[in-house]
Amino acid sequence: MAKTKNQKQKKSQSTGNKPSKFIYWIIGIVVVCIAGLVILANLPEKGFDFDYENQPVLGEESASVSIVEFGDYRCPVCKNFNESFFPVVKENLIDTGKAKFYYMNYPFIHADSTTSALFAETVYSELGNDIFWKFHDSIFANQPDNETEETYTEEFLKERLKDAGATDEDITRVTEAFQTQTAKDSLQKDLDYVNQLNITGTPTIYVNGVKFEGSSYNELLDMVNEAAEK
Structure with a gap:
């Protein structure tokens, strides 16, 4: 019986940790996205690709x-x-x-x-x-x-x-x-x-x-x- 009780406790603790791990995972994604936006914002602006051939x-x-x-x-x-x-x-x-x-x-x-x-x-x-x-x-x-x-x-x-x-x-x-x-x-x-x-x-x-x-x-x-x- 003691063994079964311990197993239930471990399962309960594991289930209780899931929400916090999920939150950390979401925060991680947000941080990566923000970092990506910052990098994109600092990239040099790409100009229009003119064909200059046969132009004065x-x-x-x-x-x-x-x-x-x-x-x-x-x-x-x-x-x-x-x-x-x-x-x-x-x-x-x-x-x-x-x-x-x-x-x-x-x-x-x-x-x-x-x-x-x-x-x-x-x-x-x-x-x-x-x-x-x-x-x-x-x-x-x-x-x-x-x-x-x-x-x-x-x-x-x-x-x-x-x-x-x-x-x-x-x-x-x-x-x-x-x-x-x-x-x-x-x-x-x-x-x-x-x-x-x-x-x-x-x-x-x-x-x-x-x-x-x-x-x-x-x-x-x-x-x-x-x-x-x-």
């Missing part, structure tokens, strides 16, 4: 940081960015070999926006990178003050191409390609990025695929330096 670019190929601007040729803020903000970026980040700079299109403001974006894509496709950037600057330099007036006619764009140093033969080549929309897939590639990233305005900047949320050059510089260290 400034800077050295070896630069570890890629800056992307989504712009609209009829956007007054983009004009201001191109004429005031960008020269500082070029001098201190692009020309020093720290970053590469890409321009992608988000034409949404005006009918001129799409016309000029497609024409610019055609210029890049037909005449290459160097003339593209000169053409790019000439469009912004000649952006009209009236935001509603349709100004970017084919003749206007051909004049901007002439500003960029294109020959009459070059202009004819680009015009014919523009009329047959040979570069529409290149423009669509930019628009696909706009949709995937839910971009709602211009200029919108990305640094190594991560959206720039600041508003000053120093903030952009900090972001570029941080990206370069990763």
Whole structure:
């Protein structure tokens, strides 16, 4: 009888310990989960995976940081960015070999926006990178003050191409390609990025695929330096 009693006592003690062991087990899981969340929170932010091939670019190929601007040729803020903000970026980040700079299109403001974006894509496709950037600057330099007036006619764009140093033969080549929309897939590639990233305005900047949320050059510089260290 004594033996049976001892067995019952042991069984009772074993059963009584189960709730406390269960609580410790739950606490352990919670601690592991919290630790996991802390680790995830401190991981570097993964940027969007842009395909930079066949995109207009400034800077050295070896630069570890890629800056992307989504712009609209009829956007007054983009004009201001191109004429005031960008020269500082070029001098201190692009020309020093720290970053590469890409321009992608988000034409949404005006009918001129799409016309000029497609024409610019055609210029890049037909005449290459160097003339593209000169053409790019000439469009912004000649952006009209009236935001509603349709100004970017084919003749206007051909004049901007002439500003960029294109020959009459070059202009004819680009015009014919523009009329047959040979570069529409290149423009669509930019628009696909706009949709995937839910971009709602211009200029919108990305640094190594991560959206720039600041508003000053120093903030952009900090972001570029941080990206370069990763």
